[in-house]
Amino acid sequence: MTAAVLERNNLTQAENARLDAQMAKLAAAVAAADTQAFLTAYRQVDWHNRPVQDYLAVTRMALAAGAYLRAREVSAQGAALYPEEAEIVKLAHILSPPKVIRTDLPAEPALAANHEWLRLHRQEYLGRWVALSQGHLLGVDDSFSALAAQITPCRDILFTKVL
Amino acid sequence: MLRFPNGQLFSGGAASYLYQPISENEEAPRILLSVAVGAFTLSAFVDTGGVYFLCPPQVAHRLHICPEDSFGSQRLLFRGVSHLGSLHRLPLTLLAHQGQSVTIDVTAFVPQISRTIEWSAEFPCILGMSGCLERLRFAIDPETDTFYFGALGESS
Numbered sequence: 001m002t003a004a005v006l007e008r009n010n011l012t013q014a015e016n017a018r019l020d021a022q023m024a025k026l027a028a029a030v031a032a033a034d035t036q037a038f039l040t041a042y043r044q045v046d047w048h049n050r051p052v053q054d055y056l057a058v059t060r061m062a063l064a065a066g067a068y069l070r071a072r073e074v075s076a077q078g079a080a081l082y083p084e085e086a087e088i089v090k091l092a093h094i095l096s097p098p099k100v101i102r103t104d105l106p107a108e109p110a111l112a113a114n115h116e117w118l119r120l121h122r123q124e125y126l127g128r129w130v131a132l133s134q135g136h137l138l139g140v141d142d143s144f145s146a147l148a149a150q151i152t153p154c155r156d157i158l159f160t161k162v163l
Numbered sequence: 164m165l166r167f168p169n170g171q172l173f174s175g176g177a178a179s180y181l182y183q184p185i186s187e188n189e190e191a192p193r194i195l196l197s198v199a200v201g202a203f204t205l206s207a208f209v210d211t212g213g214v215y216f217l218c219p220p221q222v223a224h225r226l227h228i229c230p231e232d233s234f235g236s237q238r239l240l241f242r243g244v245s246h247l248g249s250l251h252r253l254p255l256t257l258l259a260h261q262g263q264s265v266t267i268d269v270t271a272f273v274p275q276i277s278r279t280i281e282w283s284a285e286f287p288c289i290l291g292m293s294g295c296l297e298r299l300r301f302a303i304d305p306e307t308d309t310f311y312f313g314a315l316g317e318s319s
Contacts, residue, residue, distance in 0.1 A: 033240055063250075066240030068214050068293050094234055094252045098269045098298050100314035101254060103175060105264035111197050112179040112260045115308075119181070127187075144221045153202040153225075160206040161287060163185050163195070 011049060022046065023054065030064045038065035052082040059091055071095055110134040114158045125162040132158045164262050165302060165311050173300055174313035176259030181206075182308055185287055194303065196310055198288065199256040199264075201226040206287050209310075213291030214241070216255055216271040220248075222288065223273040228253055239272055248274035255295070257312055265314055270294035 011019075022045045029038035038061070045058070055078025062071035072095045078085075079092035113135030121137075129147045131138040133156050141147040147159060165173040181195040185208055193208040205222065218226075232252040239246050251271040258264050290296055301312040 033243070033245060035240065060237060064238040064240055064245065072294075090232075091234055091250075094232065094250050094270055095294070096270075098267045098295055100265060100298055100316075101268050102256075102266035103263055103314050105256065105266060107176065107259045107261050107264060108197075109260050111258055114197070115179045115181050122183075144219070145225075148203070148225055153204070155199055155204055158197055158204045158206070163183060163206075163287065 015049075019046065019050070019054075023057065026058060026061050026065075030061045033065070035066040038062065038067050039070065042067065042070055047077070052078055052085045052088050055082070056088050056091065059088075059095070068095075072097070108155070110156065111158075118160070118162065122162055127162065129159065129161050132160070164313075172313060174262070174302065174311035176257065176262040176264055176312050178258060178310045178312065179260050180303075180308050180310045182305070194310060195287070196290070197258045198290070199258055200253065200288070201228075204258065207290050208287055209290050209296070211292045211296070213289055214270075214272075215250075215291045215294040216253075216269045217241075217289035217291065218251075218271050218273050219288065220273050220276060223251075223271075226253070228271075239274075241272075241274075246272075246274040248272050257299075259312075265299065265312060267295070267298065 022041070025041035026038060029041050042062070055074055059071050059075040059078065062074060075088060075092040075095050078088040082088055110133065114132040117132055117135045117137065125140060128140055128142060129144050130140050131147055131151045138157060139147055139151045141150065144159060151157065153159065164175060164177065167173055178196055182192045183195065184190060185193050195206050195208050197204055198207045200218070203222065203225065228251050234250040237248065237250050239248060251273065252268060253271050254266050255269050256264050256266045298315055299312050300315060301310060303310050
């Protein structure tokens, strides 16, 4: 058990009730699918003495309420406070801002040819999945799964539903 | 490639895109790009009002996503509809037909398909803003259907 959990256990009944009431307001906003109400309730949360379970719960509630940036924020705060708690650390990692990891990859000149094929053959294959390479049709099926079972994927092959 | 007036690079890659509705029930055209996820190259549409990289479950199943980078059974409010699914962290490559492709480590959401979901079981992948495109510069040229993109900080 972490130090903060012990601290929360040492709070008075009234203090615990106050913290629980704040969580209940958040949960009510989630149940109502009301992002605005969630954000209002979130701003009133007292984060002092919160156990890691509360950071996890509020992160999950924020996602369920559509408050994505708050989910990122509270999970990051929880991970910083509880770096040894694997679940909050993982969630904070998943929700952290996107990171550009490579910018040196070569271009794929055949992309334009695949798009040209799709423009030309849209009506003919509408609603079906196709595999294309360099503007040539490699395969067609009714589902992605069936097509992927037939054709080994690689960077040069576009799998797409004809829309 | 696009440059700022001072010569600094705005975008290092340019991608041909398709501009069309993504279902028979829609009239509004979308920008459809090609992206690489795992071993697959797939179509994905740009949704600047959306979040994360939304990946159909059939596709996610074949990506063999690392469980250490996954968080299951999470509810997400997406465009006013609550969806149950799983969250992941995965590398996604925006493919350029000119210049350089860019790989981003993004937040991905894989919804469980149910009768209430607005998409069919095999909806296209979606490139949302928050959690996916937010660290890229991008611009479009509707005359040539070209999507220009580059990482923040690219300068030469």
